[in-house]
Amino acid sequence: MSGQEYDRLKAIIDDNLMDFLPCIDIKSSFLREAMEYSLTAGGKRIRPILLLMACKLAGGNEIAALPYAIACEYVHTYSLIHDDLPSMDNDDLRRGKPTNHKIYGEGMAILAGDGLLNTAFEMMYKDMMLYFDNDKMLKQRIRAAHAIAKGAGVRGMIAGQVADLEGANKQCAKEYLDYIHLNKTGALITAAIMAGAYLGDADDDLMCDLGIYSENLGLAFQIRDDILDVVGTEETIGKKTGVDEKLCKITYPAIYGIDESIKIFNDYIDKARDIMDKYDEKAKGLVYILNLLKERVA
């Protein structure tokens, strides 16, 4: 039942994902192709789906929220393209396919990432101009876009990526590891959920509960990635495994061991589920996301 809701929203995202890419002149033809390549490489669309679910839980209209949901997926996709570059994680494989720079070259991959980030913001400004006659919805949109920009930015995702890059080969404390996790993965997940809440005009109580849900989900998300990098196989997770250890990256399994990491992961998932309890059926989609995360870990 709740899986149906996820599938329905994923289909909406997939069906509309390309419609917000601007037409690009034939002279820059590979740019469009490179952006499309990574957008259609089989993502689970977790961030945009979370945005739509949070918006609906707050009582908002999911179709009106679509540009913001898709902007989150563009931001997420840009971050993957840049993360995979030789000067970052140097990954050849992502979701079972060659990474963007392996197909299009490093220069084009950097520009395709830049293009996706820029388009995310451009499309949100453009959407705002459609709401010049609706003061309340216009302000919701500006707040949502600001949340996404902040989550993606130098106090969010980019800060986490920098700490991750600087932390490689270092002996780091648990606090530093949580900083990376909260920012690198958590910030954009939280931003997507908060943006959905703004767009649905959530009240303070729901805003607070969604904040707790998203923080725990974000931490669980990154710990899961750390765990799968150790226990997963290239076939099951679609990218090289054992990468973190090779790059001497600090991870949960490296600090706590696998068993304790799984326990911590489950604690975060439980906390996120507990806070959604009171919303019962209305939060079934958000709870389903937690189950989805657990599938390959527990």
Add this chain to the structure above:
Amino acid sequence: MSGQEYDRLKAIIDDNLMDFLPCIDIKSSFLREAMEYSLTAGGKRIRPILLLMACKLAGGNEIAALPYAIACEYVHTYSLIHDDLPSMDNDDLRRGKPTNHKIYGEGMAILAGDGLLNTAFEMMYKDMMLYFDNDKMLKQRIRAAHAIAKGAGVRGMIAGQVADLEGANKQCAKEYLDYIHLNKTGALITAAIMAGAYLGDADDDLMCDLGIYSENLGLAFQIRDDILDVVGTEETIGKKTGVDEKLCKITYPAIYGIDESIKIFNDYIDKARDIMDKYDEKAKGLVYILNLLKERVA
């Protein structure tokens, strides 16, 4: 006299340039340093100054326009950092100093660029939230931000950069060259001027005249860069020269020769000056920018 106006606005930009960078956690310390390094490497601040001049010519308040002016400089600086990367133009020197990746490494340079682009949009959303009680100014700001995003984006600056990258080592027609110029350099210059016009609430006539001014200025700007790459020295222009020829890039001097290129450059400058004639003293700053461009070309 008009030089004084330029100097005054440049001082405003320089004095406020860092104030819009968010506080960044100590754990991502090099990110802030890398962004600051390129922001303070001695730019002429042409784009933000053009924005403020256009805003003032339209009757607007230059201080209220400052976040948008500085956002343009952040976007411009990010584009320089990414352009200089080994997988793009592979430049070691910019404005007489080592390029960002020579100091901080490629990974950090990519993230510093990403951070500046993201911050430009984040600060404009944040600024908009300060104008929730002023409907007219709020809409001006959204239009201005959209113009900047579009100029910076995949139908603007990024499209030009992609065409430039794809055009290297190719035999290309004049039309292709103008496409690169109009987008790679012209689009953000035009965007800055149009954003200033929106922020100043320019009428249709002024909007149109500023459009003509900016298109001609943008083309002159890039031709000047092409010419200086041939006739300039590393000492006078602060970066390696002869780069275009080495990379087999298509340029005005390569297609037209130096003398004809200078003639075309002067024609564009004259057209931009002519359209500003009717504004007399009020456009003196915009005319001064044209003279500034001519200084090293002849």
